Amino acid sequence: MSNTARANILARLREPQRPECGFSERDYLSRYDWDTAERVRRFTERMVAVRAEVHHTTPETWLDVVSQVCAAKGLNNLLVSPETVLGKQLHAQAERFPTLKTYDHPIESWKQELFYGIDAAFTGTYGGIAETGTLIVMPSADEPRLMSLVPPVHIAVLEVAKLYTTFAEAVQAQGWVQAGMPTNALLISGPSKSADIEQTLAYGVHGPKELVVILV
Amino acid sequence: MATKPDTIYFFGTCLVDLMYPQAGVSAMQLIQRAGVKVIFPPAQTCCGQPAWNSGYRDEARSVARAQLALFPKPIPIVIPSGSCAGMMKVHYPELFAGQPDEAQAADVASRVYELTEFLVDVLHIELHDLGEPVTVAVHTSCSARREMGVADKIESLLGQLSNVQRVEHARKLECCGFGGTFAVKEPEISAAMVLDKVTHIRNTGVDRLISQECGCLMNIGGAMAKQGDAIPHQHIAEFLWERTGGNAA
Amino acid sequence: MSSEFRNTVRANLAKPEVRANFYRAMDGLMTRRLDQFPDKAELERLRTQSMAIRANALSKLPELLETLEANLTRNGIQVHWAETTDQANQIVLSILQKHNAKSIIKGKSMVSEEMGLNHFLEALGIEALESDLGEFIIQLDHEAPSHIIMPAIHKNRIQIAKLFHEKFPDIPYTEDVDELTQTARRILRDKFYAAPVGLSGVNFMVAETGTLCLVENEGNGRMSTTAPSVHIAVTGIEKVVESLSDVPPLLSILTRSATGQPITTYFNMISGPRKPGEKDGPEEVHLVLLDNGRSNIYSDPELLATLRCIRCGACINHCPVYVRIGGHSYGTVYPGPIGSILEPQKAGLDVHGELAQASTLCGACSEVCPVRIPIPSILNRLRYDGVRRDTANTNTVGSGKRRTLSEAATWKTWAWAATHPTIYHAGSTLATRFKGMLPTNLGAWTTVRSAPKLAESTLHQQAKNLGVDHE
């Protein structure tokens, strides 16, 4: 059925005379000329506007800040990859954090715990977007997709050096097409929310209710 | 054609002809007073819009074709209605695409001006208000606003009148619900729209309602009249003519 | 059909609560959209650019679909083609059967509404649970969406509170939006936990990389496409764009036009199932490409513009007809201006052609459409197709079927009179002269308006007095 359908649809689409309305050059790149400070300012402003927490830190202080955030939120545990550069640093000082959990088995073997027993997850990011206040997250074997989705709190580290002005600029500068797309790539701009009830914003619908960004 | 012409054609529209002739007369007088000769081709009837918007293109085209012949000279065609101007300017080229008189239709279209657009952009008319202080609400027709893009012209004309105070009504940009045959084909929706419009206008407490579109005036005015105690409503041409002293000015 | 539409409209116009709900919501959406585009010139530039992106994709549609299919397949996503909604439903069913699935969890998808998927599956004893909060609410009340972006917009908080209380009597009654949302979260989390198959729509498909993009705020789309071990995406064949660089501008104008957000919380780009070594994500990803009349729309160079739509809903939010009659009056999956051009073309003018009539052609829709679809022109064209005689010259389904003898005769008479000026003017002069004898009851017009008053004398007569009627 599907093959006949395919052939029929494509044949119908080939039939009409099609107008040439393509364009040869695409020029979508940012017209913004923001320096680092301005990018950080805009990113923070946008993130805070959608109720995310943003902490400005340095390579020396970020671990302290993460630890303070965990304490302030009274987290019982924190899901952290033991393999990533950042994750290793947390694991190395495990005593300063809530119980550190690792996502080292396929979801099927510990779904129950992930869905109902994990308070928060810590991940790195692939970059950020200043214009919209956005984290670029590319889940991997070390930091699987559900880490940034299922636990009620998501703590993410963003290196200021990877903060681009716009989405278009990030795609180009990071060479997304050349590198090939990962199975899943995400833009995350704040905690999960909905306005489906009377246009009133409510947070934490299906994803994290809280998003904490650690800018380094 | 932004320089002031010696002569223009005036297309009165069927609605003005039957219901609001004073608007047409005032419009022509305003133009004459500015030193421009007016020709009113007597064989004019209707731009064809009602049939066009109802899907009867052949009938619309035959009526439109009869109008094409009325404007042979290369001079502006001025129309006291955004929707009829839009019909000629925007839709004649579509209606006559591929027809033998395609070029003639395009030529006519290129010379069409909505009245307020003509007064402001071509005549650069200067107005001196001689009237008593008055408050007005302005309803701009959707075709004047979106098809012709001339919504600012009526505002700027009224802005020249020192004793006229404009009061904005809620949902000013919203359609009044006339839509030509729409009012008859979908009377319930149209009624809901016009009654809301009347409420918003009444809430301003203005002395008068002004528009550049007689269709909207007939719709809103008719609804106000049915309720009783209608706010007086006028076409912009008639209002301007009155306020600026008519021929005496 | 037409009387059904009129009856529903009448009934809905008489519900002040529903009208108030729509008014409040649409006012908010219009303001928020405007706030996103402070620079008018920039907005117009972006609209032109977005139109070009979509027009370009459509001009290469069959080629892009083949590239897309090749790249998706290479990425491990299984592509299925469906000419009709029946075929699409069957494809979904066969995937479910293969996995012995008795339920699916759904992210928001208008194409699945178009397919009538929920009813189809439920008739076979398979549960299809909506997880978008708005869709969840209306599913509880056995309703259809009244808006393509905000499906439960017709309900207010109190109505939703009562509905939750009725359906979940164990949970204490609350009108608090946060608490209502948390209730839904708890219920749906259990469902996500257990669901074997997730289903979603798609906002854009990128041919160049073989990527499916989903735009959302809640996370239901991410959940439905990540937690279950099978993900089925359903979408229309027109949703493809050529390159990844086409996506950022479209995403930006979509969210700003739709809800006045600079961006949504999640933009989810899916380019494959779980790879060896990855620990989550679906083992299988399927894409069902639905035609359902789209290729027929595609065959007409003017109507083709309909397919540029990115389903932002801005035309709906700005429509003075929609805000008054509400989404359910349309009796179609897509309401408002986009519905009024799309549905008559899909179902046929004989079925939904009246929707093309239900517009003043005010143009509020096309003024905001991010891809510059000339909605009033298309409505006009559909009115023409509905009554034209040369139906061989158009592919529109049901063309000519709205022509009635009496209406055609009226326009013929009108055209005859308006092309015979002497007779026309004799008639209008006569009418003004004997205006006292004209009826004051003009049916529909005079229910809320007085009959229009004829002038004492026509403009033609007065032009004579002015001396301008000759050169």
Ligand code: SF4
């Ligand atoms: S027609 Fe335009 S405004 Fe309406 S939903 Fe589609 S893209 Fe948005």
